[in-house]
Amino acid sequence: MRIGVLTAGGDCPGLNAVIRSVVHRAVAGHNDEVIGFEDGFKGLLDGHYRPLDLNAVSGILARGGTILGSARLERDRLREAAENCAELTAKYGIDVLIPIGGEGTLTAARMLSDAGMPVVGVPKTIDNDINGTDRTFGFDTAVGVATEAIDRLKTTAESHQRVMVVEVMGRHAGWIALESGMAGGAHGICLPERPFEIDSLVKMVEERFARGKKFAVVCVAEGARPAEGTMPYEKGIIDQFGHERFTGIGTRLAVELEARLGKEARPVILGHVQRGGTPTAYDRVLATRFGWHAVEAAHAGQFGKMTALRGTSIEMVPLAEGVSELKTVPEGRMYEAESVF
Template sequence: MKRIGVLTSGGDSPGMNAAIRAVVRKAIFHGVEVYGIYQGYAGLISGDIKKLELGSVGDIIHRGGTILYTARCEEFKTPEGQQKGVDQLKKFGIEGLVVIGGDGSFKGAQKLAEQGIPAIGIPGTIDNDIAGTDYTIGFDTALNTVIEAIDKIRDTATSHERTYVIEVMGRDAGDLALWAGLADGAETIMVPEVDEDMDVIIKRLKRGHDRGKKHSIIVVAEGAGSGVDIGKEIQQKTDLETRVTVLGHIQRGGSPTAQDRVLASRLGALSIELLLDGNAGKMVGIENNELVAHNFEDALAKEHYLDEKMYKLSKELSI
């Protein structure tokens, strides 16, 4: 294999640039040319493809986002769109592909693999919702961004004796809310994997207020409900002064943490090793601090599950 391509797809996450850098430099180290595919699968279809050199990825390891940009592409979900992508890869002489993104991105890579294009997937998403890896690139950075925000909000909550509802990202997975809530001592953590009884939450808040508690922090994953609606319900049923903060896309940005930079570098390098060994059609990840690789079929067939022991612990510590 003498020429490979790399693209980022789906939502951006801090550490994607570090992964791109590792892919490019590891490949060049082994005498392989690397072509960057811009705008994800949309750029693959349109042929927005350029050769990357060592200098192309200089000074990007510390930058959030992705220098290759990213975009959603409905056309690539069709057989016709996938064929256009294959044709572009053949036109540029690209013999293998590294895809950095989430499960939707991996489904696209799997389709290419089925058509004879060796492909490797690197998990990059702040939601940490990919099966087959303990952590995804970007999760640690987003988590620390959320924790920093909650720490600051807690100062105000304490000063004004208020209840604060903080909505974080996590449409289908509550890892970000759970980890942040546990790290920040939240009284309640609401995740999409667990149906919370609002009456129980209300009783807990009232019980805390009755024993002299002056403020409370409630962390809500967006998939568990609207923070604004939950805040209104709490205020109506408790008469506690309640404020809502929706952190939004601030969670996606920022310089990646050391953990995300190292993870991205390790996974990026592993993806090249697998391609050069002829061991493609896989997603790379990390389990128990060991690098692993799973077939796309196996990885996509499994579901990511919330850590039930950690969730139980959060309940026990928030009494």
């Protein structure tokens, strides 16, 4: 068999572990050939690829980033790929394409699959918001980075009687905020799934101070929003040219809390630190299993599907299921965490 593999979309710890696993299983396990397209679908369309043998993936298991590069996919060029998918498959002589990517990539994968290309997808997102799989690799690493930051902030907040607002990733789903908030013991957690009540947040902090705990940590997803009309800075800061500038919800919430509480509040914006670097052991194992099962699925002719964690097993689910809707935090999980506002 000849397998094409590519990585597309944002960085995510574990991408290299999947590539390595695909190559190991295919080459050492099945005597397959593997080629890697560079910079995602761009490499597929423009003919930039290279053969991947065991040496090519040596030493990359624990490394962040992707040895194949990645790039944003433009809609037009994707349609071009779908229209020419038979030619592309023939041109590279591949029997299957294994794209590793997030919602956009899997939607593209589905488009190619529908157009007749043999495709096995591998879901990827630090946000853990892809449907059909219990977890995605990269998420555990992101939660770990955010949790370590909260751990460190707590001692500072405590020593200096401050409110700290940590903004973590998660534009549409609040998984990182939920789990790092729980793991770090944040006193308040704000998610995109539920507009937060600034009054309740203020009350919680005041009650803590009344109880003698003279600090608080709030963990807010970048996509969290206050309930309408409750925060003056709702629209962000408009600069002298009339443009809204780099002032996310973390910064605005800190400004607001400081104003209402009359106590110092400080924002911390972790940003891209959450999505790069060495993956945790958990993410390496999940990524490795995804790669292994993607190759097995290819050999079993299970096209149009993607790998998914279900309980302790890796199963194949239709790409359509993975991209049907975003997996957001359900009410029950918010209730469990106690501190979601």
